[in-house]
Amino acid sequence: xxxxxxxxxxxQYTGNEESVNWEGRVVDNTSGFKRYMREVVRPxxxxxxxxxxxxxxxxxxxGMETEFVECVLNAAPTSPKDWEVGEALAECALRDDSDRxxxxxxxxxRDRRTPRASLPGADLVGFCCxxxxxxxxxxxxxxxxxxxxxxxxxxxxxxxxxxxxxSATCLDIQCELLRWLHARCRSQPYCDLYREAVKRYxxxxxxxxxxxxxxxxxxxxxxxxxxxxGRALSKQLQDPIRTELIAWYLPVPISDxxxxxxxxxx
Numbered sequence: 042x043x044x045x046x047x048x049x050x051x052x053q054y055t056g057n058e059e060s061v062n063w064e065g066r067v068v069d070n071t072s073g074f075k076r077y078m079r080e081v082v083r084p085x086x087x088x089x090x091x092x093x094x095x096x097x098x099x100x101x102x103x104g105m106e107t108e109f110v111e112c113v114l115n116a117a118p119t120s121p122k123d124w125e126v127g128e129a130l131a132e133c134a135l136r137d138d139s140d141r142x143x144x145x146x147x148x149x150x151r152d153r154r155t156p157r158a159s160l161p162g163a164d165l166v167g168f169c170c171x172x173x174x175x176x177x178x179x180x181x182x183x184x185x186x187x188x189x190x191x192x193x194x195x196x197x198x199x200x201x202x203x204x205x206x207x208s209a210t211c212l213d214i215q216c217e218l219l220r221w222l223h224a225r226c227r228s229q230p231y232c233d234l235y236r237e238a239v240k241r242y243x244x245x246x247x248x249x250x251x252x253x254x255x256x257x258x259x260x261x262x263x264x265x266x267x268x269x270x271g272r273a274l275s276k277q278l279q280d281p282i283r284t285e286l287i288a289w290y291l292p293v294p295i296s297d298x299x300x301x302x303x304x305x306x307x
Contacts, residue, residue: 068289167222
């Protein structure tokens with residue numbers, strides 16, 4: 042039986058302040074990273090797309106309908122965006138982390154931000170299971186080839202820090218995320234996980250959360266990417282809210298990722 046591809050990395054730097062932790066991880070093995078992207082990340086992006094296409098084509102019964110089906114399919118984006126690949130990579134990397142169990146409770150079908158937006162307020166929504174505890178996980182993913190350190194995506198009105206703060210403090214965003222999650226937790230084991238995590242959330246008056254910010258880069262590793270932002274968040278988001286910032290430094294240029302996950306790059 043063929044082995045499952047893994048994203049092997051080494052820790053370049055770490056830091057913590059109050060209830061905020063951050064670390065930078067470097068992937069050195071280019072061939073191993075490419076295999077992980079092809080074998081693990083690619084299915085996360087594609088999901089059931091092939092089944093959708095074949096069924097849609099099967100429903101066309103005339104030549105005119107068949108032509109129209111192809112027009113519909115050709116109108117959809119054919120290549121994933123950099124940020125889509127980055128979000129899928131972040132989901133897979135967090136899920137495959139051996140230090141804990143992270144679950145994304147939806148039926149293989151990823152929600153795309155464009156053209157239909159159905160996940161408000163956060164890029165990542167799921168559960169983190171540690172020993173006997175289950176907590177809600179809200180997260181943000183930023184994919185950046187910006188040469189600045191830290192990159193611009195970490196700050197400002199649409200930056201990671203601001204978005205994490207909003208996920209932790211805005212009840213309207215939390216309500217929408219809970220509603221979105223509830224619709225995807227109708228079956229086991231997710232139904233029980235949802236109930237347990239939300240009970241903890243309610244008992245803590247909205248503070249029992251794990252916030253995760255993932256920065257994905259193709260640049261030289263630098264602790265400056267996360268240190269100042271981690272310290273700033275430690276003053277805003279305090280225990281029992283836990284915040285983790287993770288920067289992944291990867292060996293293949295981000296611009297090559299869409300072709301890589303489509304299988305058209307070596």
